[in-house]
Amino acid sequence: MTRIILSTGNVILDGPSIIRKPGTSRSNLELTNSLRNNILAAQKEYASALHNGNGNGNGNGHDHASSHAGQNGHSSRPAPELWTEREDSTLYVPRIDWESAGLQESRSRYEITVKLFFLPTAPPEKRFDYIKEALRLVKKELGVDDVDLLIASFPGLAFEGDCEWEADRKNATMGNDDEEVTTWGFLEKLYHQGQIKQLGIAEFGTEKLKRFLDKVKVRPTVNQINIRNCCNVPPPLAKLAKEKGIELFTHHDSTNVLPSGTLRELLGQGPQGAGVLADGDLNSSGIKGEIIPEWVVKYTAFVRDRGVIENKGYFASAETVEEA
Template sequence: MTRIVLSTGNVILSGPSIIRKPGTYRSNFELTNSLRTNFIAAQQDYAVALPNGNGYASHPQPNGNGTAHSSRPAPEVWTAREDDILYVPRIDWASAGLQEDRAQYEITVKLFFLPTAPPGARGRYIDEALGLVTKELGISDVDLLIVSFPGISFEGECEFEADRKNATMGNDEEEIATWGLLEKLHLQGQVGRLGVAEFGTEKLRRLLDKVRVRPAVDQINIKNCCNVPPPLTKLAKNENIELLTHHDTTDILPSGTLRELLGQGSQGAGVLADDGVNGSGLKGEVTPEWVVKYTAFVKDRGVIENKGYFAGAELTEEA
């Protein structure tokens, strides 16, 4: 078994972005496009750094169209393996960290648990995701951690229908068990505030009845309905919970998308072998498990200095 960690690096490529208004760029597009961009940059940078072009594969790398990527560098050049973890691409931790003192930043993290991953492993996913973010930013804590559970959405022809349908979604027992893991991080000082995504009125009320550390934030995607339901607004106000809107996709990294990103096709990185094709690359079944999005916001200047994603997956290799 191989653990795969994918990273985008800092997606703020042209300097800090001034916060003006909420964007409409869906996170799944941002994630996949940023991963491809970072893969290509790493392939070019690490291959060029080697003498005589030795970083490039000695044999053509077949793509999904039957043609070849003769100039694609071998994966071992631009990826890195540490024990059972494969980093795609390799990460230069020496250049990690923020430019100013930690107190100058608001650090927000959103962790997506994916439907293809077992709920029983969420403790490990939390540790992996937060460990990568804190190492990348050179910090020891985050200000806000929002969790997105699989199988929960906020969609309907109106806000009342969306709220009614939301009440039956997800799995309360699994979500409460996971929340207990997050409460420990809060009590240990590793996370300042906790938040949830896509919790309508009834789901939020049931969560509040079962937890010790109450969510400070509830993110709602109202793209497919009209407004935040009045009962949810009232509940959030009474419980001092901040309601935020967002444009994230719950299933942010489906299995097919991940295999395409890492496969041999024209849009792929050449890390995984294509199914049914004799060629290079790791062979086996790849399962996406989690995605984490992080943002470092400079409070006094109103800009985002660092924003990026990590994703975790498991490769069950063929014998």
């Protein structure tokens, strides 16, 4: 079994971005494109270092790289060993330069928001491990000890319908209340430890929110909903949120942010793949077996007094299980 951690790095490429709420970029497209760009950049960087005779810092020589670079006809693609990094059973795709990580100013200048997507392909009983790992990576990338807001996005929830009333009604039967409350208990532990200052949820309509509030100890301060198909916030939801002191935000995130097929295409041997997976080729040195997406985390570091996003990016985790 291998766990793969994918990262985009900072997707704000041309300096800080003026903040706009809600954003207009679909998270699944932004995630896929940013991961692909970061992988291509890493491949180019290490291939260039190899071409210039600088090596890759791990003792891999030119001959070793060349023996793998031509897999499936991709002669320009450097071997994964050059631009990825393995720590025990975890493979970082691409490798991360932690020394250059961190924010430019003091922590107090920033509002740091994290949105953690629990994917439907991963077992709910492992979510505490997912939360701790996602938060660890974000804090290490930004060089901080805590985040201001963590929003939990659960699988199976949506806010869709011909009108806001229908969307609210359909939402009441979605998801799994028990799993969501159990996961929230994990988040409450980190909240009480001071690692997370505020907690939020996504796609909770009126009835689901009522049931949720009756079962949790720490109330969410934010509820994100996607109203692209129904245009308006349901009045009962707006009323309940106001009574409970919960802010309602709209968003444009995908409810299926990282499907298995998309991930396999991104990491596989195809024309746009990274060459990390074997894709059923018994002669390939790539990772063999089924790939299971587990979670995706999106983070933003917003400079409070300048109204800009300085750092924004994603981490994603998947597990590969070799076939017997």
